[in-house]
Amino acid sequence: MKYLFGPVNSRRFGRSLGIDLLPTKICTMNCVYCECGETEMCTDEVKEYVPTKEVIAELSSYLSPAPSLDAITFAGSGEPTLHEGIGDIIDFIKNRYSAYRVVVLTNGSLLWRDDIRTRILHADIIVPSLDAVSKEVFGKINRPSFGFDPEKIIEGLVRLREEFIRTIFLEVFILPGFNDGDDELKRLRDAIVRINPDAVQLNTLDRPGSVAGLRAADRPLLERVRNAFFPLKVDIIGNAETAVVKETVSGVNDVLALIRRRPSTMDDIIAGLALTSAEAENAIDELYRQGRIAKKEGARGDFYYAL
Numbered sequence: 001m002k003y004l005f006g007p008v009n010s011r012r013f014g015r016s017l018g019i020d021l022l023p024t025k026i027c028t029m030n031c032v033y034c035e036c037g038e039t040e041m042c043t044d045e046v047k048e049y050v051p052t053k054e055v056i057a058e059l060s061s062y063l064s065p066a067p068s069l070d071a072i073t074f075a076g077s078g079e080p081t082l083h084e085g086i087g088d089i090i091d092f093i094k095n096r097y098s099a100y101r102v103v104v105l106t107n108g109s110l111l112w113r114d115d116i117r118t119r120i121l122h123a124d125i126i127v128p129s130l131d132a133v134s135k136e137v138f139g140k141i142n143r144p145s146f147g148f149d150p151e152k153i154i155e156g157l158v159r160l161r162e163e164f165i166r167t168i169f170l171e172v173f174i175l176p177g178f179n180d181g182d183d184e185l186k187r188l189r190d191a192i193v194r195i196n197p198d199a200v201q202l203n204t205l206d207r208p209g210s211v212a213g214l215r216a217a218d219r220p221l222l223e224r225v226r227n228a229f230f231p232l233k234v235d236i237i238g239n240a241e242t243a244v245v246k247e248t249v250s251g252v253n254d255v256l257a258l259i260r261r262r263p264s265t266m267d268d269i270i271a272g273l274a275l276t277s278a279e280a281e282n283a284i285d286e287l288y289r290q291g292r293i294a295k296k297e298g299a300r301g302d303f304y305y306a307l
């Protein structure tokens, strides 16, 4: 599969097929914690980065046998709303395969634009993120492409809430030393009250970020943030999407497809793709031999990532 990956067994969305609309790491931001590594193209140019028709054809072929899935999630190696065909792809799924919930994970940076919000209004769940409100903290943690103002992003999220009648989960990534100060948490809380999502989801570092030396938030810190956001509904999701399940026999290409979108430990690969240790090790050895992967040390061990 070129544009589809997984399915991922997600605590939030159930068994979820991923769609990646970007050929490489293309995003409006370059977050220090990004598990996909440094942004290769930091841009706000919206265009057809991969052919919409090809994505729809691959979806059609995958979905026609009616696989067991709960959701289809726009995620992967960058910001999916940068792809101008996202609305057509959402409409294709909802018109032809309406039993599957469509989820859009977005950094929210383009939602101040009416045309971008309109494209994703037929999704079932939208999960925008907001990690900072002050320009200083926003600049340090999200490192956006030129011209993004957090207040403009918040206004876009407020408008999305007015127009979108289904579920919005607002994800906040907590990074110690960046956005866990009392003042920033208060600003975040006030902004989230304005946005009025169905729930807030607190996330933190699970894999190496694009910058070395970052720490994950521990449970007491996440609880402190939850208290600071009272009375908003806040779920601590942490490491919610680690496990991946697959029904078919997996091999080198499946391992590569997985770690291209989500750097993984050997245990993640074994559990996720339902491989034996020997199968996973053989696949990793082969990918090393081909020069297609490398590894980086993280809190849970060595993480393999694609080159």
Ligand code: SF4
Pocket (backbone or CB within 6 Å): 027, 028, 029, 030, 031, 033, 034, 035, 036, 039, 077, 078, 079, 107
């Ligand atoms: S974490 Fe999301 S918004 Fe940030 S750089 Fe990575 S893909 Fe872009």
